[in-house]
Amino acid sequence: MPVAVIDGQPLHYIDQGTGPVVLLGSSYLWGHDMWTPQIEALSQQYRVIVPELWGHGESGPLPAHTRSLDDLARQALALLDQLDIAQINLVGLSVGGMWGARLALLAPQRVNSLVLMDTYLGAEPEATRQYYFSLFKMIEDAGAIPEPLLDVIAPIFFRPGIDRESALYQDFRASLQAHSRERLLDSIVPLGRLIFSREDVLEQLSHLDADTTQVMCGEHDKPRPPTEAEEMAELIGCSLILIPEAGHISARENPEYVNEALLTFLANNA
Template sequence: MPVVVVDGQPLHYLDQGSGPVVLLGSSYLWDRTMWAPQITALSQKYRVIVPELWGHGESGPLPAPTQSLDDLARQTLALLDQLDIAQVNLVGLSVGGMWGARLALQAPERVNSLVLMDTYLGAEPEATRAYYFSLFKMIEDVGAIPEPLLDVIAPIFFRPGIDRESALYQSFRQSLTTYPKDRLLHSIVPLGRLIFGRDDLLEQLPRLNAETCLVMCGEQDTPRPPAESREMAELIGCDLTLIADAGHISSLENPDIVNETLLTFLANHT
């Protein structure tokens, strides 16, 4: 994978295809493989860029200056600057949507269109914020993701009825065991606290261009339920598409519908 240095750390990214640029922003605890079906489909017509989150995939540790989601947006703009990319069609899932909306607000001239998937731009509800922070403390204390936590964390990302013996579930569960201690302590946990301790951006959503925005959500997304997506779509004034038979990582749980929706949207906005 190609790499650039941003804030003193190596940021790895996938760069595939040619044409108008589609930038895919990934979920916490996932690398570029969460977009595999979309990369295949979109790169036939577009240049697809997928940066790896800090501490994820092949990217380096969370840079010291990173204090907020606004910094993740700024760092992604730095990547685009180094690649001489003037404008992107941004598709962000989960935290990818959180920093993606901030990028669109910081530099609207750089974002041709914006798709917010399985994400929420309000503050994390207090109960879930406290719950996630308690999980981070457990991981920090042990220096690993303990075995009992694997089947607490992994199901969060999928529809409730997923077959836990399926390759999709098992491969993600296994990936959670591969983080070395230093990566957990210095990248994964602090990045998680940054994500779930985020500020509320809802009042700024009407500033986004409704005509070039789309909100998407898995119908069975538990951490980011459809009601949150409906609230955001109404604030922006844009369409909302619910993805059947999908939870949080809708890109993998119902890739055909996600691909069809993205290809139709991009065809009308590029």
């Protein structure tokens, strides 16, 4: 994987295919492999770039002074500058959509089209924020994700009733277990706190271009339910696609449906 040095740290990214650029923004706790089906499908027609979040995959630790999702957006723009890319089609899932929308608001001339998947631009509801912060404290105290927490955290990302013996579930669970103490304390926990204490920017969504923006959401997404997606689509004035048989990581749970929706959208907007 190629690497760019951003804010003094190595940011690893996938760069595959040729054509108009599609930048894929990943979910918290997932590496670039959450986009494997999309990279394969989209790179036939597009140049697909997937930066890995700080402390995820092969990327280095969260840079000092990274305090907000606006910083993540600025860091993504720095990557595009290093790659001499003027315009992108941005597809962001979960935190990828949170910083992706901020990038589009910050530098609208750089974003040709925007897809917001399983994400929310409002503040985290206080009850869930406190719940996630309690999990972070447990991880911090243990210097690891304790065994009982693995099967608390992993199911959050999938539809109810997923086969917990499936490769998709077990591989993700194993990736959580594999995080080193250093990575958890230096990057994963601080990044989580940054994400879940984000500011509400819903009032800015009307500034996005409704004609070139799409909201998508797994029908069974628990952390970012369809009601949030409906609220955002209405504020933007764009259409909403609900993805059947999918939870939060809809790109992996129903990749064929997601690929078809993305290819159709990009054919009309890229």
